[in-house]
Amino acid sequence: MTDNTRAMLPVDLGNGPFAVTTRGLAKRFGSVRALNGLDLQVPEGAAYVLVGPNGAGKSTLIRTLMGLVRYQAGTVDVQGCDPAGGGAEVRAGIGYVPEGHRFGYAWMTVGRCLEHQAVYHPSWDKRYARELSTRYGIDPARKCHTLSKGESRRVQLVAALAHRPPILLLDEPTDGLDHVVRDETLSILSEHLADSPTTVLISTHRVYEVEPLVDHVGVLSEGRLLGQLPRDELHGRLLRYWADVPEGWSGPGDPGGRVVRRSGAARAIEWTVWGDRDTVTRGLSEAGAAVREVAPLSVDEAAVALLSAREAS
Amino acid sequence: MKIRLSHADGRPLYVQIMDAVRSGLVRGSLRPEEPLPSVRDLSSSLRVNPRTVSQAYAELERDGVVEVLHGKGTFVAPGVRPEERERPRLAREVARRALADASRNGLALADLITALREVEDGDPHGDGSKEDGR
Structure with a gap:
């Protein structure tokens, strides 16, 4: 059984259907526990963002879902298959942008490399590949080894999207891209989701960029999830409360929710609480606090609050 | 839009x-x-x-x-009458946000209404002096 007692927020998304799940997934590199009993649940058709500090296990998790990492314990299910067994078959149904920027064979042209990709993906959409390449300003005659980091990323995105896979695994998809191309990529992803039924798992440090695009959030720390829930639930129930309080105020006995973070000055508190808005507001008010404002946290702020609460505990 | x-x-x-x-x-x-x-x-x-x-x-x-x-x-929708429904509805939404903003700043409804009138009348300081006509 997996130990989820350390999670601050809900981590169970219920009965699915899920496109991707892991159960008690564990992976060690020597003495380092990269994944530590991870229960990932990515609902069918969801756009899921994976947030967490460096070394939290995000890339290891994505590589495991691709069948590129041999895990030691637990189970992995990607559209009904274990990628460790049916590697190539599973990978054919996934659009993958890896953490690294190496694309194709150095001596090949970009055009040749993309044609090469098409062989592995029967659903390759030539017209769409051309359209994306044009939008990204990709020159098919370029040799792969001459591509810059950002150019390489654009080609990787074309390769991941052009076969309209049922699953997209995007590891820092906008890494290395300039502002304009990053923005264009978000627009391309929005259109892609409108045109093709897709389940997307995105790992990124630029959470604010993808926040409007995603509907599920997972916060990963030390190889396990601190929270995994719909974005709207996060915005609706993890709230910051600003209140004026009397001198020496010690807080309510029962705040009506789970206090994730306490900060603020002596007579003006700023608490981050997981719970029902009205219940928490009542709890604070009955204890003598005058609640001035209640506001949701961005996914970024929520992740920081959870991660710092984790360190404090 | x-x-x-x-x-x-x-x-x-x-x-x-x-x-x-x-x-x-x-x-x-x-x-x-x-x-x-x-x-x-x-x-x-x-x-x-x-x-x-x-x-x-x-x-x-x-x-x-x-x-x-x-x-x-x-x-x-063809039958939409913005003046009858959308306008009051939008006004309430704007009012709700203004009230929340006032409350955050420790102001009461009365403070807000007085200040709204003064600003609307071109008397932003509330002392009878009009804004110099630019």
Whole structure:
């Protein structure tokens, strides 16, 4: 059984259907526990963002879902298959942008490399590949080894999207891209989701960029999830409360929710609480606090609050 | 239809889209029977999940503000009377936000109403001195 007692927020998304799940997934590199009993649940058709500090296990998790990492314990299910067994078959149904920027064979042209990709993906959409390449300003005659980091990323995105896979695994998809191309990529992803039924798992440090695009959030720390829930639930129930309080105020006995973070000055508190808005507001008010404002946290702020609460505990 | 989404805003994204459609109706930039942008186009230009736009359109349809004609797109409902419904509704939303802002700053409703009148009358300091006519 997996130990989820350390999670601050809900981590169970219920009965699915899920496109991707892991159960008690564990992976060690020597003495380092990269994944530590991870229960990932990515609902069918969801756009899921994976947030967490460096070394939290995000890339290891994505590589495991691709069948590129041999895990030691637990189970992995990607559209009904274990990628460790049916590697190539599973990978054919996934659009993958890896953490690294190496694309194709150095001596090949970009055009040749993309044609090469098409062989592995029967659903390759030539017209769409051309359209994306044009939008990204990709020159098919370029040799792969001459591509810059950002150019390489654009080609990787074309390769991941052009076969309209049922699953997209995007590891820092906008890494290395300039502002304009990053923005264009978000627009391309929005259109892609409108045109093709897709389940997307995105790992990124630029959470604010993808926040409007995603509907599920997972916060990963030390190889396990601190929270995994719909974005709207996060915005609706993890709230910051600003209140004026009397001198020496010690807080309510029962705040009506789970206090994730306490900060603020002596007579003006700023608490981050997981719970029902009205219940928490009542709890604070009955204890003598005058609640001035209640506001949701961005996914970024929520992740920081959870991660710092984790360190404090 | 001009829409700017804000993540600092307490309103969910789909509500911000709904309010933008309502404000378009009140301002007259959007009229009965006119088309709204397609879900694909609007989500692309806002960089949001297409489902967020669909949700906003579905809620607006339930409210009778728009109608979805299958295969054609989403249109402002022919019978919409912005003056009767959308205008007071939008005013309440703006009032709600102004009140919340006032309360955050420790102001009461009376302070806000007085200040609104003074600012509207061109007396921003509340001392009878008008703003110098520029």
